[in-house]
Structures are given as structure tokens and as C-alpha cells.
Amino acid sequence: MPIVSIIGPKGGIGKTTLSINTAAALTRAFQKRGSHDRVCLVDLDLRLPTISSILDSHPQKTFYDLFETLANKTYQVDYLQTLYRIVSTFKNYLAGEVAVNSRQLAKCFSLYKALGTNLFQYSQFKYGNQIYDLFLERGNIERVSRVKHLEPILAQINVLEFKAILGDIQKNSRPFVEEYVNFIEEYGFSIIGGEVPVLGKKSHRKRINEPAFLVLFLEFLNEVYERFEYVMLDTPAGGVGHISSLMNSIDQVILVFDMSNSIAINGSLDALHSFIDYYEDFYQDFTHDRLTGLDKAYVNRLTAAKGHQAIAETLKNKKIGLFFNRCQEAEEIPDCLERLREYLDTLDKYEQYKNRIHIVGMMPQHRIINITNNRGALFYDKDRALKDRMDLMAEAIISENQSTPTLSSSESEILRYLERKGKPGLVARIGRLASSFS
Ligand SMILES: Nc1ncnc2c1ncn2[C@@H]1O[C@H](COP(=O)(O)OP(=O)(O)OP(=O)(O)O)[C@@H](O)[C@H]1O
Ligand SMILES: [Mg+2]
Known part of the structure; x- marks a missing residue:
């Protein structure tokens, strides 16, 4: 049940778009090996859930009902x-x-x-x-x-x-996961979460800060995690206080790097820095047994499931995936990588992170993605080139970045990897990977 969080600092940088299409790519990988309903997309945007309306699929019960x-x-x-x-x-x-x-x-x-x-x-x-x-x-x-x-x-x-x-x-006070999981036949994956803004209600806004309440929320999510092979967490811009440990999930985190323009790139560099800060604080608190509230409950759960040693190792060597979105042209990537390296160097963090920051994919600024009708949001089955890029992302997730380049890789290695679109056999390859990793 690896959990993958898609995070990003700002609104509108493509977190939801990428979460949905990555869920579709992972789903196809599992369908290749004859396995169905293995992927779940969770809308953790409690302020403004959008996934169910984008996919025009309305769950019987939402997070609002759950709260x-x-x-x-x-x-x-x-x-x-x-x-x-x-x-x-x-x-x-x-x-x-x-x-x-x-x-x-x-x-x-x-x-x-x-x-x-x-x-x-x-x-x-x-x-x-x-x-x-x-x-x-x-x-x-x-x-x-x-x-x-x-x-x-x-x-x-x-x-x-x-x-x-x-x-x-x-x-009878336990919520039943099945009532909240909404399997979408057409796309082959399940969604869970949204429709009504949970945080629109004052008492719910208060509850999101109550560790005792959040632990119950976590218990529920845990049941969801156990039911699926992969869970994608779509998160709100900038995060939601006490659920940050969930969003910055220990399994895999993918930061959407906005390449729209120079200001966006600066914002994304800064977001990476904030994430590293968050992670380092979290790791320090973990090693000194200082975690509190939901963070503590979350880690305790993971520790019970995987053992303290395994969690300590994962945290110590935490990998971060970067996904470059809205690139205008390929030359921007080496430029951006250079800025990334310099930036981390000035913070004295380059050596420490160069092999832990993986480049997991890229998406150009693309007309198809911007189709305004709701159903255009799932471009996976509509555009071959985009689909290949999402397959690459799914491959990175399934292989736990074993073959993805890192910041320390050469420019040409990174570009070669990112441009591997349209390569025959990619879907079959991730299908095989899916078998060997599950
Ligand atoms: N590579 C791209 N090319 C063109 N349009 C894109 C691209 N990526 C995302 N978009 C469009 O940008 C808009 C915002 O994307 P999306 O909703 O995924 O962002 P978000 O980060 O989830 O925003 P929020 O923080 O508000 O949840 C959507 O209309 C989406 O179709
Ligand atoms: Mg979103």
C-alpha cells in the first residue's frame, strides 16, 4: 500500500491534474497484469475538493459525512x-x-x-x-x-x-470505508474525499486541530490504505495544518515544480527548500521522540506496521521526486537544474540531497490539458504523448525511483530519461514492474 503524495506550494500548478492522471497510469499498469480496483485517489483538499466534480463521479459519502x-x-x-x-x-x-x-x-x-x-x-x-x-x-x-x-x-x-x-x-460508530470509496468504472480507479468543503463548517475547522479527532480520521484513512495497492493523495496548496504529516507522506512525495515562468520557478525552488525544512524538523522530532498530535499518531501506526528500524531508515534516506510541469521547451530543464543545484549549494544542502532528489517526470504546457469541459481533466486516454509521460511517472513510483535520475546525474542523462516518451513497451514494462514490486 505505498502512499504517494503530490504536493506543491501554490494553487493551480497542476497537483490535481497530475494526481488524477498518475492514478490512471498506475491503474493501467495493474490492469496489464489482470488486477483491478487497486488504485485509489484521495482528495485531501478539505477546503475546496474538486476531484469528484472534475471526474463527474459523485461518492455516496464524502469527507464531510465522515467528519x-x-x-x-x-x-x-x-x-x-x-x-x-x-x-x-x-x-x-x-x-x-x-x-x-x-x-x-x-x-x-x-x-x-x-x-x-x-x-x-x-x-x-x-x-x-x-x-x-x-x-x-x-x-x-x-x-x-x-x-x-x-x-x-x-x-x-x-x-x-x-x-x-x-x-x-x-x-455502530465506525464509519464503513466501502460507503466512502467510489469506484469509477470508466477509469478503473477509485476516488475518495470530496464534493463539500469540509472546512467550510466552523466546528470542522476546529476539529482539524484536535489530535484526538484526527487520529480517528487517520484510522479511517488507514483502512483505505490497506484496501488498495497504491494510494495517491492530492493535496491542497500550501497544506492543511495538522494533516501535513499525511501530505508529506513518508512513502513517496512528489513535488510539482512549476516551470511556467521565471517567477514560478523561483517559487518552486523556495517550495523545495520549505519542504526540506519541514522534513528535517520532522526527522529531528522523530529521532528525539518529540512528535506530537497527528504526526505522532501517523508515525506510530507506520512503526507498528513496518517496524521502527524500517521507518527510521526510510526517513533518514527520504527521497523526494520532482515533476516539472508546464515546461515551454526542453532547454529550460538544464537551466532549471543548474539553478536548483546552485540554490541547494548556497544553503549548503547540495551534497546531502543531490542523490535523494529524483527527477520523476515532466509535462509541457499543453493545450489538451486545458480543455475546460470537466471530462478533459483525464487526458490519459486521449493523448498518446501525455499518456507516455504519465507512464514514466508511474514507472518512477512503482520502481521507487530505482531507475530515475537524480540531481547529481548529468544533464544528458536526465534529458534522455525525461524524453523517453513514446518508447515502445513502456506500459508492458511498468506492468512487469508492478508485478515484481507488489
Ligand atoms: N502542463 C499543463 N499544461 C496546460 N495546462 C495545465 C497543465 N497542468 C495543469 N494545467 C491546468 O491548470 C489548471 C490548474 O491545474 P490543477 O487544478 O491541477 O492545479 P492544482 O495545483 O491542483 O490547483 P489547486 O491548488 O487549486 O488545487 C487546470 O485547468 C489544469 O488543466
Ligand atoms: Mg488541486
Whole structure:
């Protein structure tokens, strides 16, 4: 389940276009060996998801539904668990099984006094009325011993039944990946994510900063990862705070390098620098066990799956793929490579990164890509030359860059590689690679 993130600093530089078409290229590689529905494209643009409308394919459930499910059901479960703890302890106290000065009762009493009730949906719970009455009485219960006054209300609650209801809700609070995965017959890959801007809703904007909530989101994504051979993450320009560790995914990162003009090239150089900074901070925090929140949860998951040593190695030798987009003519590439090398040299990072920055592909400024009707976005099956370029990118991904040139390769080697378009047998070759790497 390698996860590939397509990242870039700015809007409109081709991240989504490349993610979609790379997904198509990877899909063809797997179809060659008779394997289907192995590739998933995830729209991590939570501000402005676009993939489902570009591909005119509308998932049954989107990330918006997922956030609602995780928030409502899970917060509901947490809430009910707390209520259960309060009710059962109070009842035990009334039955003489818990002492008035016990820590357990003191804790439940302070929970009872402090618990926010606005999220709880009373009407959906069998003992909703009794819970409502319990909280109405809060103002009259100033001390632990006054809990006795709650006896008539507590007597109406059967704790065994409460526990059984809680168990049922817990069982149903997991979102089912299948409801969110949308397989597109025509393209042969699945998409997941978008349609409604998740971050358009205030409570969701808040949740994106809550590590506890993000861990649930991560658990869900993890189930998605396990279901597919390759997962492409299309990411928003500039990133989304706490999901940056996902976007800068440990498996493979491809930075879209905008070659439109000189200013764009400078911006892309800067983006590479920012990425390296991010990565180095992340690596330092990893080695010193300082990761927090989602970053920590993400790495813990990976460590559990692949072992600490393997993750440490991958991080230490992290490779970065560069994809040059919107090139005007081939001569620009050597120029750009030279600027890249100089730039890294002035930062004293060239030696450290020259063999880790791979050149994974290029795409010229192309009329076909700009077709405005939605379906034009998948150019993979429509233009042979573009298709070959995407196959090259898929080959780089599948082979984990084993045969891609790096910044330290010679100009001619890099150009030869990038110009390998239209070479017969490329699809068959990546099909074979797909077999040997899975
Ligand atoms: N090589 C190219 N030649 C011509 N047009 C291109 C090329 N690459 C991308 N485009 C066009 O540029 C526009 C923006 O591309 P895209 O939506 O993929 O960018 P993005 O980086 O995902 O943007 P955002 O950050 O807003 O999500 C699209 O209309 C796309 O068709
Ligand atoms: Mg996009």
C-alpha cells in the first residue's frame, strides 16, 4: 500500500491534474497484469475538493459525512461513556458500595458538575429524559453528599440496559470505508474525499486541530490504505495544518515544480527548500521522540506496521521526486537544474540531497490539458504523448525511483530519461514492474 503524495506550494500548478492522471497510469499498469480496483485517489483538499466534480463521479459519502460521523457518533459515544460512569458510580454510592469520600465519587461528581451538555442528543437516547433531569438538578447539588437528592431520577435508570445501549452505539460508530470509496468504472480507479468543503463548517475547522479527532480520521484513512495497492493523495496548496504529516507522506512525495515562468520557478525552488525544512524538523522530532498530535499518531501506526528500524531508515534516506510541469521547451530543464543545484549549494544542502532528489517526470504546457469541459481533466486516454509521460511517472513510483535520475546525474542523462516518451513497451514494462514490486 505505498502512499504517494503530490504536493506543491501554490494553487493551480497542476497537483490535481497530475494526481488524477498518475492514478490512471498506475491503474493501467495493474490492469496489464489482470488486477483491478487497486488504485485509489484521495482528495485531501478539505477546503475546496474538486476531484469528484472534475471526474463527474459523485461518492455516496464524502469527507464531510465522515467528519460528521466521526464527530457525532464518536463524541456521542465518549459522552455516553462519561454519563455511564457518573450514573453507575452515583447509584453505587446510593447503594452504599462507594464511600462518600472516595476518589472515584469525587471524580464523578466533578465530571457531573463540569460536563458540557450541548452536544448530547437527548431524544436519541432511551434515558434521555432522566439524563436531562439529572443535569437540571446540577445547581442544587453543591456537595457530594447531596447526590442523595438525585435518587428518584437515578432509580429510573437501569444501568445494565444503559451499558447494553452504549455497547450497541459503540459498535455502530465506525464509519464503513466501502460507503466512502467510489469506484469509477470508466477509469478503473477509485476516488475518495470530496464534493463539500469540509472546512467550510466552523466546528470542522476546529476539529482539524484536535489530535484526538484526527487520529480517528487517520484510522479511517488507514483502512483505505490497506484496501488498495497504491494510494495517491492530492493535496491542497500550501497544506492543511495538522494533516501535513499525511501530505508529506513518508512513502513517496512528489513535488510539482512549476516551470511556467521565471517567477514560478523561483517559487518552486523556495517550495523545495520549505519542504526540506519541514522534513528535517520532522526527522529531528522523530529521532528525539518529540512528535506530537497527528504526526505522532501517523508515525506510530507506520512503526507498528513496518517496524521502527524500517521507518527510521526510510526517513533518514527520504527521497523526494520532482515533476516539472508546464515546461515551454526542453532547454529550460538544464537551466532549471543548474539553478536548483546552485540554490541547494548556497544553503549548503547540495551534497546531502543531490542523490535523494529524483527527477520523476515532466509535462509541457499543453493545450489538451486545458480543455475546460470537466471530462478533459483525464487526458490519459486521449493523448498518446501525455499518456507516455504519465507512464514514466508511474514507472518512477512503482520502481521507487530505482531507475530515475537524480540531481547529481548529468544533464544528458536526465534529458534522455525525461524524453523517453513514446518508447515502445513502456506500459508492458511498468506492468512487469508492478508485478515484481507488489
Ligand atoms: N502542463 C499543463 N499544461 C496546460 N495546462 C495545465 C497543465 N497542468 C495543469 N494545467 C491546468 O491548470 C489548471 C490548474 O491545474 P490543477 O487544478 O491541477 O492545479 P492544482 O495545483 O491542483 O490547483 P489547486 O491548488 O487549486 O488545487 C487546470 O485547468 C489544469 O488543466
Ligand atoms: Mg488541486
